[in-house]
Amino acid sequence: MTGQPPRVVIADDQALVRTGFGMILAADGIDVVAEACDGDQAVDAVRRTRPDLVLMDIRMPGTDGLEATRQILSGAGPPEPPRVIMLTTFDLDRYVYAALTAGASGFLLKDVTPEHLVAAVRLARTGDALLAPAITRRLVERFVARETAASAALHRDLTVLTPRELEVLRSLGTGLSNAELAARFRLSEATVKTHVARILAKLRLRDRAQAVVVAYETGLITPAAGTPTGDH
Numbered sequence: 001m002t003g004q005p006p007r008v009v010i011a012d013d014q015a016l017v018r019t020g021f022g023m024i025l026a027a028d029g030i031d032v033v034a035e036a037c038d039g040d041q042a043v044d045a046v047r048r049t050r051p052d053l054v055l056m057d058i059r060m061p062g063t064d065g066l067e068a069t070r071q072i073l074s075g076a077g078p079p080e081p082p083r084v085i086m087l088t089t090f091d092l093d094r095y096v097y098a099a100l101t102a103g104a105s106g107f108l109l110k111d112v113t114p115e116h117l118v119a120a121v122r123l124a125r126t127g128d129a130l131l132a133p134a135i136t137r138r139l140v141e142r143f144v145a146r147e148t149a150a151s152a153a154l155h156r157d158l159t160v161l162t163p164r165e166l167e168v169l170r171s172l173g174t175g176l177s178n179a180e181l182a183a184r185f186r187l188s189e190a191t192v193k194t195h196v197a198r199i200l201a202k203l204r205l206r207d208r209a210q211a212v213v214v215a216y217e218t219g220l221i222t223p224a225a226g227t228p229t230g231d232h
Contacts, residue, residue: 053083
């Protein structure tokens with residue numbers, strides 16, 4: 001439950017990364033329940049330990065992190081799949097966007113500071129602010145435009161959202177946190193959380209990372225400009 005420390009699986013083919021991240025998390029009271037050096041081990045570890053979160057390296061020998069993420073989030077694992085945060089050495093790694101569309105909740109660079117790593121893991125349960133706004137925009141703008149122009153209508157029907165929910169989704173799509181959304185719309189954070197929860201429920205999304213992708217794929221945000229349509 002929310003009072004318990006997050007249970008984490010670390011999947012990376014470099015032992016030094018696994019050990020270093022594990023020590024940082026353990027020092028902050030976070031429970032590292034398993035480590036894996038490739039995608040197959042990661043999938044098995046998730047099925048055995050039922051963690052809250054997986055820190056998943058994208059590039060691993062054999063079954064890579066992208067395929068492992070697809071398997072973990074496909075329903076083959078626990079009844080409630082864990083959130084997956086991708087680990088990469090490149091902030092514009094093209095596979096990160098593919099991982100987000102497959103259901104990953106965000107990504108971290110491997111040179112992340114200990115404080116940022118701990119904060120990201122603890123925020124994983126809420127899905128809030130796992131994607132840095134500037135990097136999110138660059139990432140999605142770079143890979144979404146040419147792949148979705150012809151099929152955006154197939155992704156999500158935004159007519160189920162109220163006008164205010166559309167406004168919130170536009171701003172959420174730029175990577176704003178709940179606090180930043182509250183300031184922009186002059187609302188309480190509690191009200192913002194309600195709007196975000198309704199948006200995710202209506203569009204059948206797991207978290208805000210998927211909402212970012214949907215905002216671009218449906219044209220609510222224009223990839224060329226990287227800003228909400230109709231917003232200045």
